[in-house]
Amino acid sequence: MLRSKAFSLLKPIPLMSGQSNLAYKFIRPAIASHGHCCHRRSVDYRQRYKTHPGSAGGRTISAPQTKVMAEEELPGVLILDIGGTHGVLENLAALLKKHFRLITMKEFLQNKKEMSKKIQAVFVFECRPIIDRELLESLPNLKVIGNSGVGVDHLDLKMISSFGVKVTNTPHAVADSTADIGMALMLASARRLVEGCQIAVSPDTKYFAVDWLGVEVTRATLGIIGMGSIGYRVAQRARAFDMRILYHNRNRRKEEEEAVGAHYCEKMEDLLQQSDFVMVVVSLTPETHKLIGKKELGLMKPTATLINISRGAVIDQDALVEALQSKVIRAAALDVTYPEPLPRDHPLLKLNNIIITPHIGTATVQAIRMMAEEAITNMLAVLNGQPIPSEVFPK
Amino acid sequence: MCGKIMGEGELPGLLVDEIGGKHGILHGHVAFLKKHFYLITMKEFLEDRKRMSKKVQAIYLWWHKPVIDQELLQSLPNLKVIANSGVGMDHLDLKLVASFGVKMANAPRAVSSSTADTGMALLLASARRLVEGYHIAVSSGMEYSEADILGVEVTGATLGIIGMGSIGYKIALRAKAFEMNILYHNRTRRKEQEERAVGATYCEKIDGLLQRADFVMVVVSLTPQTHKLIGKREMELMKPTATLINISRGAVVDQEALVTALQTGVIRAAALDVTYPEPLPRDHTLLKLKNVIITPHLGIKTDKATYMITEEAVENILAALNGLPIPSEVLPS
Numbered sequence: 001m002l003r004s005k006a007f008s009l010l011k012p013i014p015l016m017s018g019q020s021n022l023a024y025k026f027i028r029p030a031i032a033s034h035g036h037c038c039h040r041r042s043v044d045y046r047q048r049y050k051t052h053p054g055s056a057g058g059r060t061i062s063a064p065q066t067k068v069m070a071e072e073e074l075p076g077v078l079i080l081d082i083g084g085t086h087g088v089l090e091n092l093a094a095l096l097k098k099h100f101r102l103i104t105m106k107e108f109l110q111n112k113k114e115m116s117k118k119i120q121a122v123f124v125f126e127c128r129p130i131i132d133r134e135l136l137e138s139l140p141n142l143k144v145i146g147n148s149g150v151g152v153d154h155l156d157l158k159m160i161s162s163f164g165v166k167v168t169n170t171p172h173a174v175a176d177s178t179a180d181i182g183m184a185l186m187l188a189s190a191r192r193l194v195e196g197c198q199i200a201v202s203p204d205t206k207y208f209a210v211d212w213l214g215v216e217v218t219r220a221t222l223g224i225i226g227m228g229s230i231g232y233r234v235a236q237r238a239r240a241f242d243m244r245i246l247y248h249n250r251n252r253r254k255e256e257e258e259a260v261g262a263h264y265c266e267k268m269e270d271l272l273q274q275s276d277f278v279m280v281v282v283s284l285t286p287e288t289h290k291l292i293g294k295k296e297l298g299l300m301k302p303t304a305t306l307i308n309i310s311r312g313a314v315i316d317q318d319a320l321v322e323a324l325q326s327k328v329i330r331a332a333a334l335d336v337t338y339p340e341p342l343p344r345d346h347p348l349l350k351l352n353n354i355i356i357t358p359h360i361g362t363a364t365v366q367a368i369r370m371m372a373e374e375a376i377t378n379m380l381a382v383l384n385g386q387p388i389p390s391e392v393f394p395k
Numbered sequence: 396m397c398g399k400i401m402g403e404g405e406l407p408g409l410l411v412d413e414i415g416g417k418h419g420i421l422h423g424h425v426a427f428l429k430k431h432f433y434l435i436t437m438k439e440f441l442e443d444r445k446r447m448s449k450k451v452q453a454i455y456l457w458w459h460k461p462v463i464d465q466e467l468l469q470s471l472p473n474l475k476v477i478a479n480s481g482v483g484m485d486h487l488d489l490k491l492v493a494s495f496g497v498k499m500a501n502a503p504r505a506v507s508s509s510t511a512d513t514g515m516a517l518l519l520a521s522a523r524r525l526v527e528g529y530h531i532a533v534s535s536g537m538e539y540s541e542a543d544i545l546g547v548e549v550t551g552a553t554l555g556i557i558g559m560g561s562i563g564y565k566i567a568l569r570a571k572a573f574e575m576n577i578l579y580h581n582r583t584r585r586k587e588q589e590e591r592a593v594g595a596t597y598c599e600k601i602d603g604l605l606q607r608a609d610f611v612m613v614v615v616s617l618t619p620q621t622h623k624l625i626g627k628r629e630m631e632l633m634k635p636t637a638t639l640i641n642i643s644r645g646a647v648v649d650q651e652a653l654v655t656a657l658q659t660g661v662i663r664a665a666a667l668d669v670t671y672p673e674p675l676p677r678d679h680t681l682l683k684l685k686n687v688i689i690t691p692h693l694g695i696k697t698d699k700a701t702y703m704i705t706e707e708a709v710e711n712i713l714a715a716l717n718g719l720p721i722p723s724e725v726l727p728s
Binding site: 190 | 545572700
């Protein structure tokens with residue numbers, strides 16, 4: 001894959017609704033953004049949505065068998081690119097090719113007349129290609145947008161729906177990897193792992209101080225905000241560390257509660273006040289935007305740690321900076337920020353009681369493959385008029 | 396002043412290396428210790444040997460200090476017990492100490508959870524390339540590609556635990572929640588019930604474990620038998636996609652062989668909470684490799700665990716001084 005200069009070229013580009021942005025995809029400088037992120041959009045499409053109640057269960061997602069067809073007969077799927085900075089990884093392209101005729105954005109633009117009719121699906125990988133009105137208007141046979149990943153806050157669900165196009169996501173493929181990252185961040189922050197690594201290799205280190213301590217995870221209290229399938233898996237893992245688990249969710253989940261010994265907190269305030277670790281695992285909607293702000297941070301214990309594996313915008317970042325600087329909370333660990341990546345002069349990057357990772361929630365060889373397979377399954381279901389495992393609806 | 400006014404001579408004397416400082420007893424523990432003992436630092440002892448030597452009935456080793464040698468043992472006629480902070484006893488000459496009729500105790504209960512947590516923290520950090528990711532996220536102008544951040548899956552992977560004592564078993568309990576497939580190798584096989592509780596499969600030969608594991612976690616005590624337990628041969632048996640995690644003692648892994656294995660892709664990566672020596676010399680090759688993370692012996696370094704260790708040590712010391720069975724006595728093998 002090509003390397004790209006990540007941060008020096010970062011410029012926010014305001015996007016006005018209705019403005020054509022097809023050209024902008026090629027003019028703007030290449031910026032590495034390896035995450036499910038929409039860092040430069042000032043118009044955002046955060047919307048209410050719910051996943052279809054008929055979402056298929058089970059962890060293993062495998063792309064269904066299709067009979068061998070000549071490439072031309074296969075339904076066309078639009079992708080941004082193969083390889084390159086933001087393109088689909090080579091091995092994923094190979095998976096897609098088994099079921100679809102792959103059409104890159106470049107090929108589409110070079111031959112719109114012929115290509116536009118062939119495209120029945122768009123595979124959105126790491127938020128690309130960007131789906132706007134102009135694109136939708138130019139794809140008369142488009143039936144489905146298959147998103148790789150579970151978050152769809154980068155998609156204008158209402159607008160897409162108005163074109164009669166369905167949207168699907170990949171909730172099953174992401175759950176375990178994302179829960180694992182939540183646990184990794186909690187443990188790394190509690191035990192000061194990143195700081196420790198720096199001490200271990202620093203040329204100035206002469207000895208390891210014995211009064212250099214972290215905080216205990218075993219038997220501590222974990223408060224999970226958002227007990228969906230990812231939050232539940234976090235609870236399952238945390239239970240093995242003898243953690244006391246509290247959770248706050250739109251709806252109470254009695255069965256799951258019993259299975260992991262979690263206590264429901266109807267009021268988020270109660271969870272915040274009692275937790276040693278607060279993990280945010282919600283989807284980004286208008287209701288969850290800045291869910292954790294100054295008030296919520298103030299309710300947390302001064303010894304507590306905040307972990308965010310949702311979306312950056314769920315936390316009021318300015319309030320977080322202040323809380324970390326004045327030790328209102330002990331520390332934070334973020335796999336997601338707003339934007340991604342943060343501007344290089346952002347105060348969050350200067351604090352020593354924070355860990356930030358570049359949205360690696362599903363960054364494993366296996367998870368990326370599973371997401372592609374789940375997206376393929378969903379797209380084929382739409383095209384074949386079969387029940388759709390993970391359709392996402394505007395509210 | 397406390398309720399019962401006791402002359403300092405009435406509390407048994409407890410020798411410690413120092414209070415505070417680089418390696419000293421944590422300040423937060425002093426009040427608790429003073430409830431039960433008359434604290435004597437090595438400095439105070441050396442300044443006034445004649446008077447102090449008879450008072451010392453117990454020694455509390457904090458991070459392997461003070462060093463216990465023949466001379467010290469000979470100068471403490473009333474010494475009854477040495478309590479170690481932590482579980483490893485490889486820094487003590489157990490036979491020598493026993494020859495003076497002095498009992499020894501470690502603190503296994505207090506350390507096991509925190510050390511197991513450290514093992515899991517390292518496993519996850521290495522698998523998901525957390526430290527590399529952090530540097531990418533916060534550094535200015537750093538170029539990176541997908542290949543730089545893609546890690547390997549933990550859920551559903553195979554974990555091979557070498558040494559299934561109380562720490563190893565707690566690791567198995569945690570790993571099970573990640574749906575990991577658990578193999579283990581131990582001097583003695585655990586009870587079937589215990590194996591079933593964590594879904595662990597016994598590997599009588601270490602080779603079988605090494606060949607099948609995606610993550611190899613070493614959780615043994617350092618003895619002559621476990622010295623360089625993991626060397627060139629063992630690493631070559633491991634999968635090239637596997638990760639080695641060491642939370643035992645540095646000397647359990649052949650460090651030179653590890654450098655070679657990491658440089659040539661014989662194994663994917665390593666995560667070491669312990670090295671030999673600690674810290675490593677600043678020019679050591681291990682510090683330069685991208686596919687290894689080294690932590691400064693995090694083991695039990697939490698507020699709660701360290702306090703529990705002192706509590707456990709005090710419990711052992713008081714038992715010894717009162718002629719009662721010592722909860723965590725360690726005998727020379």
